Amino acid sequence: MTAHLLILQVIIPLVSAPVCLLLRGDRAAWAFTLTVSWAVLANALLLLNTVLAAGSLSYAIGAWAGPFGIEYRVDTASAFVVLIVASVGAVVLPFAYKSVRHEIPAERIGLFYTCFLLCLTGLLGIVVTGDAFNLFVFLEISSLSSYTLISLGRDRRALTAAFQYLVMGTIGATFILVGVGLMYMMTGTLNMADLAERLSPVADTRTVRAAFAFLTVGVSLKLALFPLHLWLPNAYTYAPSAVSAFLAATATKVAVYVLLRFFFTVFGVEFSFEAMPVGQILSMLAVVAMLVASTVALFQDDIKRMLAYSSVAQVGYIILGISLASVTGLTAGIIHLFNHALMKGALFLAMGCLFLRLGSVHIQDLQGIARRMPWTMAAFLLGGLSLIGVPLTTGFVSKWYLVQAALEDNRWVVAVLILFSSLLAVAYVWRVVEIAYFRPARRVSLRVAEAPAVMLVPTWVLIGANFYFGIDTSLTSALARRAAETFLGIGT
Amino acid sequence: MDLSGFFSYWGLYNYWIVVFLMMTGFYMVIARPNLVKKMAGLFVFQTSVFILFISMAKVKGGTAPILVEGVSTYSNPLPHVLILTAIVVGVATTALGLALVVRINEAYGTIDEDEIHSQEEES
Numbered sequence: 001m002t003a004h005l006l007i008l009q010v011i012i013p014l015v016s017a018p019v020c021l022l023l024r025g026d027r028a029a030w031a032f033t034l035t036v037s038w039a040v041l042a043n044a045l046l047l048l049n050t051v052l053a054a055g056s057l058s059y060a061i062g063a064w065a066g067p068f069g070i071e072y073r074v075d076t077a078s079a080f081v082v083l084i085v086a087s088v089g090a091v092v093l094p095f096a097y098k099s100v101r102h103e104i105p106a107e108r109i110g111l112f113y114t115c116f117l118l119c120l121t122g123l124l125g126i127v128v129t130g131d132a133f134n135l136f137v138f139l140e141i142s143s144l145s146s147y148t149l150i151s152l153g154r155d156r157r158a159l160t161a162a163f164q165y166l167v168m169g170t171i172g173a174t175f176i177l178v179g180v181g182l183m184y185m186m187t188g189t190l191n192m193a194d195l196a197e198r199l200s201p202v203a204d205t206r207t208v209r210a211a212f213a214f215l216t217v218g219v220s221l222k223l224a225l226f227p228l229h230l231w232l233p234n235a236y237t238y239a240p241s242a243v244s245a246f247l248a249a250t251a252t253k254v255a256v257y258v259l260l261r262f263f264f265t266v267f268g269v270e271f272s273f274e275a276m277p278v279g280q281i282l283s284m285l286a287v288v289a290m291l292v293a294s295t296v297a298l299f300q301d302d303i304k305r306m307l308a309y310s311s312v313a314q315v316g317y318i319i320l321g322i323s324l325a326s327v328t329g330l331t332a333g334i335i336h337l338f339n340h341a342l343m344k345g346a347l348f349l350a351m352g353c354l355f356l357r358l359g360s361v362h363i364q365d366l367q368g369i370a371r372r373m374p375w376t377m378a379a380f381l382l383g384g385l386s387l388i389g390v391p392l393t394t395g396f397v398s399k400w401y402l403v404q405a406a407l408e409d410n411r412w413v414v415a416v417l418i419l420f421s422s423l424l425a426v427a428y429v430w431r432v433v434e435i436a437y438f439r440p441a442r443r444v445s446l447r448v449a450e451a452p453a454v455m456l457v458p459t460w461v462l463i464g465a466n467f468y469f470g471i472d473t474s475l476t477s478a479l480a481r482r483a484a485e486t487f488l489g490i491g492t
Numbered sequence: 493m494d495l496s497g498f499f500s501y502w503g504l505y506n507y508w509i510v511v512f513l514m515m516t517g518f519y520m521v522i523a524r525p526n527l528v529k530k531m532a533g534l535f536v537f538q539t540s541v542f543i544l545f546i547s548m549a550k551v552k553g554g555t556a557p558i559l560v561e562g563v564s565t566y567s568n569p570l571p572h573v574l575i576l577t578a579i580v581v582g583v584a585t586t587a588l589g590l591a592l593v594v595r596i597n598e599a600y601g602t603i604d605e606d607e608i609h610s611q612e613e614e615s
Contacts, residue, residue, distance in 0.1 A: 136578075137577060137581070140581045140584075140585070144581075144584055144585065144588055147592070159596045160608060162592055163589065163593070163596060167521060167589075170538070170585050171534075171537065174541055177578060181544055181548065181571075185548045
């Protein structure tokens, strides 16, 4: 059984997607998808357990041994990201039932869950595969299904947002394809472990440098690194609430994982950070992302859009950690990958609760809403505290590691800027809290009731996780450090 | 007419074609306000990469990779197969993109990007 865990991780949702299409009625499709997502989570936990015991796990598809066949390979970092994706999927789905029924026409709900399963398949596939071309295929599976999911939003602007994302996402994916092609040209292999060996003798050629540049830009488009983030705010704002929560917590994280895989495993840290100036470029862009996106978030009246810009800023933190290329920096980046999934997931779920009752998440409509929907707004407040990085929350843990990494590298200015951008987060979270808690309620919102329990429970599960992993950091920090050490080739 | 001088001057001219097509497609995506033309540009952009892969599969003096007696040099079939997959992905992307354009046309009554923007600003 454990021998096939790796392939089951992808096959379960992949095979379920067409089955889901055949089911009649939205309730059946939802129940089926929910079961599948929990099976995926159980599988991910087993996988992580096996990987922690064995170090890494490899699976030859169809028993064709690598490097000729497609190899799936999982180490601590990938098992960790698989767990993030699987658990966010499993938490968002119970929430999705009411939210999706409210936001999507009944005849499309079955298709919605099919796309959701395909998106889950793509995201998981990207993480477990050990083959560069297979990665591109899974990337396109997840991207095409997420364009569809976003376009299902109620507002007509969801359509233009999906179109914009499709154009930019395709350009990014094509860049990745060019990069993979150029690497194949020089080495004659697509297997990542094999590529890593064969690239170093030919590293000092223009083709390999071009491949590296294409891959970096392509993946940066996917992970919404400033200034390639233009698709993200619209996509997250107009997508259905459940989709915003799912994608915000997983899609960019998986893209960051791809970047890590290419930088550290395929090209190696010497090439990526010494022969190429990627460390300087990424750390500069990351700092600008933190400051600019946080500032822009301050001026957004649509709260989902505000959270989307905050996501761009948070991606900046993750990339900043990675660009330092030290164990602490990488640990900070990876731990924030997990923590940001928790906090943004929770905040977008709270937005979904508000949207269900109010039909809007515009800041003017939230006046005094805390009295009508105390649990939802408390979740928003606590999630916001985590976003700011208040002690006892996961946000604090990430920032602690990140500031430590910056100081280790003698980058005082960067450390100060991290703290400054946290202050910007205080400002944009407080703006919402002030309106929701201290303004008199509007007439129209007097009859608004609290969101149903099926939606509040998943939200509060994520909020609870924010505090649990903020207080007991032993699990996440140990995993992140081990993943960082594997990437840098230290220790195991 | 002897073209060998021309070819040796331009070297591996396939790659120039790839670059030309890629930039043409990219320009269309950026510069055209018409969403259907944008999609066409995007497809040209993707197609250029197909040619890149197929060019790298060429082996000098090699024939089609089919087992025949008396032939020992074949083109590399792997990039061909990869590109079959990429073509499928490209077709799916174009289909989805055009479907979105149809929906946009239903919702806005136009497929011109500038008009969509001005409609958004009015509302």
